[in-house]
Structures are given as structure tokens and as C-alpha cells.
Amino acid sequence: MKNFALIGSAGYIAPRHLKAIKDTGNHLVASVDPSDSVGVVDKFYPEAKFFTEIERFDRFLEKLRYSDNDQKADYISICSPNYLHDAHVRLALRVRAHAICEKPLTISPWNLEALEALEQEYGKRVYTILQLRLLESLKKIHLENFHRKDVAEVDLSYITRRGPWYHTSWKGQETKSGGIAMNIGIHFFDILLWIFGPCTESQVHYRDSERMAGMLRLERANVRWFLSIAGKDLPETCVNQGKSAFRSLKVDGEEIEFSTGFEDLHTLSYREILEGRGFGLSEAKPAIDLVHRINRSETTSGKQNLHPNLVQV
């Protein structure tokens, strides 16, 4: 049994990490969040310590490090706002724990490189959650396309409704979340690179506060992509079914079904990590590099290769 501590226990994604720790038979010693609305922890670990200040959480872990008892933290789960991820990974390594960090590991590629040096220095590992790579349907696509010789035509849409709160929160500030391409899109860019190989060209065709769209030339695919948090972009069928998210991946005109099997991907990710097959810095890097490049790009007014959704915007 391993000991975990968790950063960001009042947040939206924390329950999945708590469940993953529980499901894999491990233990939570402490958590931290500036917000004290963390009753959810009780459901999983009613004995876990809690702190509202990162300094006190760190002190507690340091004491465990120096003590001989069996509460020493082996892993730190990180569910804080994106721009603090690398700082919290550093905290984990310093107390000599492995880090399991939500996506994106960092917003800026150079902060990712700094973490590589720290992995060496402290002798602990940094893992990230790339849960879509664990989805059976996408694993299959990955295998089918990994050795193809021709270039696929791919359309990707991800529309996930967010209300006005999104823009008020850290998620709406590009310096804190990395923007829509980073916060909403990173998983999709990651699987595209993983399935179709490295990027040779990238165009951004559209961006506003709720949407981004563009084109990628990957080794084995031309991709038109469209990301949106605007509820009005949801297809009518989706709205009628009371759904607030729509995912579509078309490869050579054929829709890839990957809407099921999402429930336990955090638990599965944890299992992989604990068994030595977790995704680390090198796996995280290509998508972070790509999104960083996308965020830095000018929007081109070219009208070729526009994503079909874009026409309606």
C-alpha cells in the first residue's frame, strides 16, 4: 500500500483522483486547497489531514519525510490550476515523492524541461494523466494507423458547453489555463500526435474567447480541428438528449466511436502508473509543444481546409 497526498481537493477533478487512489487500494494522508469546501474527501478518506495553505501542507510532508513512520508520502496527486502544475510537481519531488499530475503538465515547454532536470536531481518520477490513450477504441485506431503509409483525412470536433463562470475562473485566463487549445484541447492533440505522428505544419483559422479551429499536417494525417465551449455550437441531437458535450473524430470520413468507457480512466491511469507503465515527461511533451505553437500562431485568413463547423460560426 502506497501513501498519497493530493493538491487541489476542492476542485472539480479531485473526486476522480480520490477514487483512483481508493480503487487501487492505496491511502491518502493529506490534501490541500485554498478553498475549504472539501467534504468530498470524507467519502474516501475521513482521516486525511487537510490544509488551506500550501506551506503548511509542505511542512507536514517534510515532517513525514524525516520521520520513520509509515505515513511518508510516496506519491503526490496534483489537481491544481494548470499554471501551478509544475510548481506542485517540484513540491512533490522535493519531499521525495513521485508526482501524478493532471493535464497539461505545464503550459510552457521550457517549464517542462526544467522538470526533467529535477527528476534527475531528486530521483523521483513525474507522471501525467493522458487518459484517452487508455481508451480501447482509441488504442485500436492507434494500432491501425501507426504503420499506415498514406495520409489520412481527419476531422476532429470537441464541443463542451461551459457557462459564463468559465471566463471568470482561472480557466478563462490564458496565462493560467493556457487557453482553450490547452485546457480543452490538449487530450485531443495528444491522441492525434500519438496516432498520426509528428506535426509538420499548423495553421490556426479562428479564435475567439469560446472557440478555436485550425489545420494540422501530421506525418500520417491532415487534420481539421474545431474546439468550442459555446453551448450554441452543440448539435441539436446532442441538446435534445440533454447532453452538454459532443466529441467527433472522423478518419477518412468514418466516424470513430469513442464516447463510452470514460468512467474509470483515472483509476486505470493510476493502475498503469503504479505498475510502472505510466506516461511521463517525454510522453507529455509533443502535445504541449504543439499547443504552445498553436497559441503563438497568428490566425490565418486562408479559406482552405476549414473545419466544417467553422463555416457555421
Added chain:
Amino acid sequence: MKNFALIGSAGYIAPRHLKAIKDTGNHLVASVDPSDSVGVVDKFYPEAKFFTEIERFDRFLEKLRYSDNDQKADYISICSPNYLHDAHVRLALRVRAHAICEKPLTISPWNLEALEALEQEYGKRVYTILQLRLLESLKKIHLENFHRKDVAEVDLSYITRRGPWYHTSWKGQETKSGGIAMNIGIHFFDILLWIFGPCTESQVHYRDSERMAGMLRLERANVRWFLSIAGKDLPETCVNQGKSAFRSLKVDGEEIEFSTGFEDLHTLSYREILEGRGFGLSEAKPAIDLVHRINRSETTSGKQNLHPNLVQV
């Protein structure tokens, strides 16, 4: 259809208020919380505005007040920390909306009195959530005991496990929550007074950071009460069933069953309020007065009338 705005949308109890607003066919125009982790609002009202600062929320409501449009707030739902309840009720009245406030309306009786004057001044009402009074099982007990001539012997236990986070949060600070008797106990003191009449004597037998116990002489009952947030006080049967809360009310040795029907009490409370049968300042007052008296009491070392649970502590 009425317009609502909500204070405390990132908190634990907010979803029940959101659901009640939805279930009663009404509309949410805006919410506020210092924490921006409020994605839950999208599930109910994906168009609602959101603010992290009370001043900006208030400005927004003021503008609606002066505008002619149909978004003017009719009701403000208040789910903030206890010590801010009366301040937020004042905010509601000032923007000329009725207030629907979580329990306890105030920690100090004198702040309750100040609200009475404001109800007059602004011509709007202040409602509170006393949901246990709406439980069919307790309504029955109320009716059965309201006219009894003799004095019942009553034992009340409420044990609801809270982890270490409770003490770190505002709930663990007596000046912010009113302590265990106020934060955990107020509903129970309210129904005891409602069922058995006013209090003529109160003793406190025990208090620590996780428990309180005492005795009340009410008009129609002698009550021994025990409140606890310590997991280890839960009965073994409860723990074995994976439950984290235990409620027991015995009247003349007979256990009153009231563990079911809790699900929709907030919706029911809203329905009562909207139909003119809500509980207001006068209904809230007796229990707040009593708990305030309990909090101010010395702990007596007397060994009579001790609650049976207390012997085991």
C-alpha cells in the same frame, strides 16, 4: 417564473438550492462565490452569470433593479458561511429581493433582530430553510405531542462524521459557524422546540472540539441530547453499512423513524416559500436563542440526566 440569484455556488449545499430553483420552475440569473470551482451551475443554469467578488455581484443585481427588463432578481438564495448569512440577507433586501437563507439565519440573536427592522424598511421577506419541519414523520410527532399534558422523556442523538478538514474550515471556528450546537444541532433544537414547546432549563454536560451533550427541560419534554462529528462515535451497525451519519430520536423510549424522505426537502422548502408558507424570522428565532444560550453556558459537572452516549465518550 421568478428570478433567483445565489450566494455560495461553490459550496456543499448549493446544488440542493440550484435543484430546488429548477424543480420549482424558476430561473437563476447569477451566482457568486470566492472560489471559482462552480462548474456544477452549468448542470442547472448554463447561462447564469458568475462573480468571485460580492461587490461585483451586488453591482450586477443593482443594475437589474434599475433596469426595466425581466431579469430583476426576485429572490436571493444564501448558502454562504454562517457568519455571513445576515450580511447577505441585507444584500438581498437592499436590492429589493426576498432572501432564502440556509440555517442558521444568524449566529447571534441580536443580528436576527436587526433583520426584522430591515424587513420593515425594505418591504421584503426573509425566509430560512427548516427542512426537518417538512418531514412527514416529524410532522406526525409534532401533531401528536402538541397538545399532550404530560412531560415526555426524550433522547436525541445526531452523529455525523467529519474528517480533519472540518476543523481547518470555517465550520471549525466557533465565531464563523456557531460551533457544533449551531452548525450541526440547530435543526434538531428547532424541531424539539417545535414539537415540545419552549425551553425552561438548559444544562450542558460535555463539550470538546467534536462533541456536545446536555439536557433541556421543555414545556412538554425532558430531553437528553448528544451531538458529535467524531467518526468513532458512530454505532457499529452504522459503520458496517458504510453510513457516515446516525440520527436517533426516542420519545418515551420509542424510536421515531425519520431517516427517509430527506432527498427533496430543499425543493419542498422552496415550494412552501413560493406559495406563501415559508418559515421566516419568527420561526427561526427560538432555536437560535436556545443554541446561543447553550453556547454561553458553563459545562456542569452534574451527573444526572446524562445522555447515554455520553457515558462512553
Added chain:
Amino acid sequence: MKNFALIGSAGYIAPRHLKAIKDTGNHLVASVDPSDSVGVVDKFYPEAKFFTEIERFDRFLEKLRYSDNDQKADYISICSPNYLHDAHVRLALRVRAHAICEKPLTISPWNLEALEALEQEYGKRVYTILQLRLLESLKKIHLENFHRKDVAEVDLSYITRRGPWYHTSWKGQETKSGGIAMNIGIHFFDILLWIFGPCTESQVHYRDSERMAGMLRLERANVRWFLSIAGKDLPETCVNQGKSAFRSLKVDGEEIEFSTGFEDLHTLSYREILEGRGFGLSEAKPAIDLVHRINRSETTSGKQNLHPNLVQV
């Protein structure tokens, strides 16, 4: 003797308000600031209450309002971040106190208009600090130019060094401070309008995160203006004297000396207000309207009428 309460006691400008309250022989009952670093208050009013939450401050003032004692607040001094000014003015009016608010009264003209309605509703006044209008040297210029028939040629420069912290603070966020033209420039735009009459044309020639420059056609002057917080824009003579601010106002080529007499302008402003000659909403409006217009303007690439400093940028 009048009673004051103050919002923003941990801030940079608070000591001048505290001194003004003291110098005019009045009393401070309470102050509020989210930061608790307010030891400076002791120097002036060691008995004043202090709060870190606006709700508790407001509750305290409400209680005084309802009490009969002689501590009832007559005036609220407001030194909070710009974007909260109008919210805090509203707080003042609601507790039936006059407001004395730092510049700019509001960032957006429509929020200023909302305050006019509230002045009526609550029967209390809103004052602002336009201290440059009280400077003897500028009063003289005002009188000399008020009735002139021709059009003066005016150059205005205000360079006041701010370090990197400025951009991290609320002052660096345009939605919170109104940007450089509002935060640094409002006083200068106010005196220009006051001296030379209303604006008929405005051009913005340059803007970056540290500077703005442009041209105004006023009734009685053509003005080239330059505002900067970049230390490297300071004239060498200024730097050599260890000064961090440079002000220059040239009317028809003649330098107007107005670098002295700044010390007690807050006290003087308070004295004017207390004697019924304070500046109110109508005096604040023209400069806020103008800066709002400047902030909304496109930067024109025209090369005419450029401020001489701009050539060096």
C-alpha cells in the same frame, strides 16, 4: 466632529485620508481591508475597529446606523481598487453616509450614472478627490484661460516610474484600474478639461503596457499628451536628482510650474468637502467620459501632432 469609516486601510493612499480626517478634527470609527497589514491606522486612530471582510464592516456600520449612539458614520472614505469604487460608494449611501472616494469614481461612465440615482434614493452625497484643482498654480492657469478666445497649444507629460509589481497588481489589469490613462492620467485629463473646456476631438497615437500618448482638441486648446510609467522615459535631470516622477505642462510654449504644494491636498480636499464645496458626480463626469473614450479608441498611425516625447519611444 464627524465620524468616518475607511475602506482600503492597507493601501498606498490610505495614510493621506487618515491624515486628512485627523487634520480636519474628525474621528475614525472603523476601517476594512482584505490585507491585515494596517498598523499605520494606530498612528492616527488607535481605537478604530478593523475588519478584513467587507460584509463584517458593513454589518458594523449598519448597527451604528440603528443605534442611537454618537458613533454613527457620517462619511465613508474609499481607497479601494478602482473597479470597486462604485460598489463601495453604494455601501456608503446604504448606511446613510456620504462617500468620499478616490479617483476615478468609476471606470465606466454608466456606473457613474447609476450613482446619481442612488444619491437621490438615499439622500446622501458622493464626493471625489480631484486634488489638482486645489493647487494654487493650476487655479491661476484655470482663471487665466477660462475666458480666452483663442486656442492654446498645450503639451502635457506625466512620467511616473512603476516597477514590475505594477503589472502584477490590480493596477496593471485594465478591467480593474481602467489602464494607464485612467489610473495615472485621470487627474491630468480633469484639469485640462477644467482649464480649456470640453473635448471635440481625440486621437490616440500610441499605447503599450507602460505608455499612452495622443492628441485632444478642447474648446480652448490643442493638447498633445504623453503618459508613462517606464523609468527609462524619465528625463536625465530627474534621474540625477533621484526623482521618480516628472510632470510638465506647457501652455503656448511656457512651462507651468506645479511641482510644489502637493503635500496636503487630501487634507485640503476634505476641508472643502466638509465646508460644502466638495467635487461631486458632475465634476467627476467629464474626465471619466473622456478617458473612457480614449480607452475605446483605435490607435491612429497618423504622424501629425505627435507628442515630442513620443518620438523617442
Added chain:
Amino acid sequence: MKNFALIGSAGYIAPRHLKAIKDTGNHLVASVDPSDSVGVVDKFYPEAKFFTEIERFDRFLEKLRYSDNDQKADYISICSPNYLHDAHVRLALRVRAHAICEKPLTISPWNLEALEALEQEYGKRVYTILQLRLLESLKKIHLENFHRKDVAEVDLSYITRRGPWYHTSWKGQETKSGGIAMNIGIHFFDILLWIFGPCTESQVHYRDSERMAGMLRLERANVRWFLSIAGKDLPETCVNQGKSAFRSLKVDGEEIEFSTGFEDLHTLSYREILEGRGFGLSEAKPAIDLVHRINRSETTSGKQNLHPNLVQV
């Protein structure tokens, strides 16, 4: 020239550290404070970076550590609230900088011991500010009493007025400041131990939220001590002179004058540290141990050896 970074730049004591860095000819690269009211830094280091989040400050220092440039931080000055001191010392050591920490280094002795292990681990030193030991008048007393064979009779009073804000701030919370004996008294307990030797007995005679008093038996003195932040405890002569603090140290009935020479003690402390004569963990320990013991003591009702001021309380 050495590079410094500073934690707590918006606080009361920061300007003395900034001045000390400047006076000793050194450089400030960055500072951090949750409050953004840090304009004071411009007066000393207008180029210094600023952060409101400790994680971002830490990231910045880490990057400097890995870079080759000459901005690498050599020293971190720590002026944060007492309960965070040791966490911030840890931050300093981890980025491989020496720490210069305000008093008290820690509130709890065991946290001090944890720092000793970290000094070893990271090979950097922890210094504290014990400025009274640098006062010429007290150095003289130290030398005169260090070898005395008999036992002196000593009375110590320190009364320093603090308004109601003190209790609202972190200073008023014992878990954050260590209480009056720690926050106000630590310097005095330090010099008493330094002059008169180790403590063999300690009694606490009085404590309320504004005062503490007691008796110490040291190797070479019996000490009656009195600490107060209540303005009404100030001697009338003091009040008449407009002073808000009163210090009195009587040795065998003779008043020791030590009210002058306080101005530049931070600069002097920095000079000592930079020249290898700074006070470290071992010098800080005795007073922290003693105050911790005082804070844990029961108040004795004994009427012997009461401090004369105590009689009037």
C-alpha cells in the same frame, strides 16, 4: 554584490529589510506577497520582479538556480507571518540560498530542529534577526553581567500599543503569531537569556488577550516581566510625549537606558550576517524554547514576585 529575494514585501517590516539590502550594497531580484500593495519596493529596487503567489516566486528562483546568469539568489529575506517562517526558510534552502529570517524563526521548537537537518542537507545557512543584541547599551550590560557571581533582581516592561486591528490580523491568532510572548516578547526573552544565562524556573502570573506577565529564574537573575499591547498601560509621561511604546529594563533597581540606536539595527544585522557573524539556529533556540514553555504554562495564582505593573491591571 549578492543577490537577494524577499518574502513579505507588503508587510510592515519589509522596508527595513529593503533598506538593509540597499545599505549593504546588494541587489534585490524579486519579492512576493499575497497583497499587491508593494509600491514601497520601487523606492529601493524599481527593477525587482514581483509575485503574489509563492509558487510563482519559487519557480522564478528555481529558474535562476539552473541558469548561468548572475541573478541567482544568494540570500532570501523572510518577513512573512511567523507561522510561515520555517516553510519559507525551507524554500530558501531548496533554491540553495541562505535564509535571513525575521523573529521568531519558528513558533514551535520542533520546527526549529527540522531546520537544522535541512541546513545540513542543502549546505546553506539560516540566520535570524536578533537586533537587540547589537545595541551598544545592551552589549555593555551583557559584558558586565556575563561573569557576575551573584543573582541580579531584574524588572522588564515592554508596552507597545496596538489597536483593535491587531486581534483581527494574524498577529492576534496564537497559532499564527505565537501570541504576545512570542510576537512582542521574543526579543526581550532573548536578551535576558543572553545577559543572565539559562532559565531554571518560569512562572506565568497573568495573561489576557492584551497582556502577559510572569517571573523567571535565570542563572544570574530573578526577572519579573510584563508585556502589554494595551494603550492604557502606557505611562502617562509616555502618552504626553505622543509615544506609543515604553521599554524599561531595571537591573538591581537601576534603569538601563536603551531607547536610542534602534534605527539601523536591521542594516547592522545584515552587515554582521554578510561578514560571517550572523545569528543562526543555535542562537535563536533558547528564547524560542523559553517562550514555548511560557505559552504552555498554567497561570499561577501565586502572589509572590508579581511585576509592579501587574498590580495596576
